[in-house]
Amino acid sequence: MEYQLELSFQQPDQPAIRGQPDDEAIRMIREFEPLALRNDPRGYCVCTSEGKDSRVLGHLMRRAGVRHFYLHSITxxxxPELVYFQRRNFQMYQDVGLTAYDVMYKNSIWRLMLQKKFPPLRRMRWCCAHLKERRSEEYGSAILALGVRKYESTRRAKSRDELKIAAHGPNRQGHIMAWDNHENRGTFETCYAQAEKRVNPLAHWPDSYIWDYSREAGLEQCGLYGEGFRRLGCIGCPMAREEERRREFDRWPKFREQWIRIFDWVIRLRIEEGRSNQHASGREWFDWWLSDRARETPADENQTILDNYEKGGTTTNEHDTF
Ligand code: SF4
Known part of the structure; x- marks a missing residue:
């Protein structure tokens, strides 16, 4: 495995006011290593999908020479191409003596959909908690290292905060999941709700740094980026823009067929339970779900449903609007 040590993103006309971004990230990773080892003798838990950001994060960890292990949540x-890429990389990590875990979900997204009887929405994405945020024994008590980043914005440059408390609250306004890119991301976060600490060494990296780094370090990235995909993750994720989601379903049509089958199934279940249906067919519901209109469902309506769901595991007529 290659560990390139000399990397430079600095333009010749820029004043040398701070270290290179990769040097800063490595310094930070090394600085927190004693804390990581106190939490777990295996060191950092690098949460990775092997998408471009977590690939860079893993490379920085290896360059930093800190103790760490990799954890991938199977969604x-x-x-499929990302899954093959991730499997191959994990084999390579294991071949050089690093620990890498694949963590399987307990319930598939299809089973969850049948249980909840409505799809994940941008403001009510019940799937992350089950597929990506579910704590398994492999996590131990390790400090999590994530490749999440702040959105690029002018505010980002002004707020290079080193310590952030992850947003939580009863109404979940501004709630950030551990794997989200968000303008409120900090390089070190403490999540009291989950009693965990997280480092986000790439929090201040814009896209261009990720690609510059990958190029200069000779770090291979998943081939799907070469096809024009900007983000890789769950196919049809409600957090993505409609255009991206449509493109994903065009690229992997079997997933579209599966969603439509599940929507049809849920409609049948809802009829059996005497619930109303806004959509006559799975196809119609799927089209609504894909449209940006689906995301405009008022936040408090969604929130009421989510609160009801989390309190008792059942929903009331509110979600008949779906
Ligand atoms: S589909 Fe999106 S919201 Fe759901 S688990 Fe995947 S990333 Fe999270």
């Missing part, structure tokens, strides 16, 4: 709805 069952990732692009």
């Amino acid at each position: 069952g709805i990732d692009p």
